[in-house]
Amino acid sequence: MTPPLPELPRPLAPLPVRLRPHAGEITDSYVRRLARANHLKPSYLHCFLNGPPFWFGKPQLDRLAAVSGRSEESLDRALADASSPRGRIKPNPRTTRTELFADDPNLPLLIYIDARRGHTIQDLALRHEVPRRLVRLALDTMQPPPRGVDRSYGGFDSDLIKDIRTMANEGLGPKQMWLRLMDEYEVSVSYTMLRRFVRQYCPRRHNAAKGSPRSPLGHFQ
Numbered sequence: 001m002t003p004p005l006p007e008l009p010r011p012l013a014p015l016p017v018r019l020r021p022h023a024g025e026i027t028d029s030y031v032r033r034l035a036r037a038n039h040l041k042p043s044y045l046h047c048f049l050n051g052p053p054f055w056f057g058k059p060q061l062d063r064l065a066a067v068s069g070r071s072e073e074s075l076d077r078a079l080a081d082a083s084s085p086r087g088r089i090k091p092n093p094r095t096t097r098t099e100l101f102a103d104d105p106n107l108p109l110l111i112y113i114d115a116r117r118g119h120t121i122q123d124l125a126l127r128h129e130v131p132r133r134l135v136r137l138a139l140d141t142m143q144p145p146p147r148g149v150d151r152s153y154g155g156f157d158s159d160l161i162k163d164i165r166t167m168a169n170e171g172l173g174p175k176q177m178w179l180r181l182m183d184e185y186e187v188s189v190s191y192t193m194l195r196r197f198v199r200q201y202c203p204r205r206h207n208a209a210k211g212s213p214r215s216p217l218g219h220f221q
Contacts, residue, residue, distance in 0.1 A: 012066035019068070021078040023115040023124070024139030027059055028188035030079060034068055043182040056178055056191030080140055108138035115139055156197065160187060164194070168202035 017037040021030045028046070035045035049059035049067070061082055065072045076082040111124055125132045156164070163185060167177045174195040181187045181194075 012063060014069035015067050018070075021068075021070070021075060022118070023078055023121060023135075024080050024112050025078065025116070026081050026188075027064070027079050028182075030068075031059055031064070032182070032186060041183050043179040046182060046188075056175075077136075111135055111138040156189070156193075160189070161197075163187075164197065165202065168198060174198050 015034065015038045017034075019030075019034050019037055031046050031049065032042040035042040038045075045067075046059060047055040049063045050057050051060070051063070061072050061075060064070075065075055068075070107128060107130070111128055114124055114127060119127065121132050121135050124135045128135070160181075163181070164177060167180060172180070174191065177198070178189065178191050178194055181189060
């Protein structure tokens with residue numbers, strides 16, 4: 001008797017509400033906007049786009065393309081960190097932003113701000129009187145402005161550290177902190193870095209926070 005064939009996984013379907021990524025937007029920002037437009041928790045969609053065992057890593061570009069209804073190529077062009085490790089902006093192999101914007105070092109930030117307002121690459125090139133390739137370079141290498149001025153632990157700014165310590169005093173563990181930061185604070189951080197910070201600066205809370213669910217998707221997994 002021939003054994004039954006294994007059931008093939010169903011392909012990911014696009015979400016009902018589709019959004020265009022802003023030029024120069026980071027991946028986590030786009031995931032949050034896409035989730036809220038479809039009445040989902042950003043942390044749920046973010047973890048779903050990663051899948052086990054790396055729930056808290058960087059969303060996979062192919063899965064994001066499937067649920068957003070966009071091609072991987074278009075997402076890679078629009079999102080500033082699509083092809084880079086988490087927390088890094090795509091490098092340019094030919095030249096550096098410092099060399100090209102030496103005459104006006106503030107220009108990349110101005111281009112980035114206008115891009116967040118919905119201007120196209122062509123609009124930005126005309127508005128700032130620069131070639132389109134320089135607009136793309138500015139957006140590809142522009143880091144989003146930090147939440148606080150004073151930076152301390154591994155890229156965590158002072159505002160974020162206060163939020164983490166407040167949550168630690170409430171008895172939350174690193175997983176719960178990461179989910180709340182994503183859903184309520186509109187902040188994306190490295191889970192590994194967050195866990196190390198909690199272990200070092202909130203040791204009692206870290207030791208007490210055990211028994212967390214293995215998957216942040218819970219029964220939706």
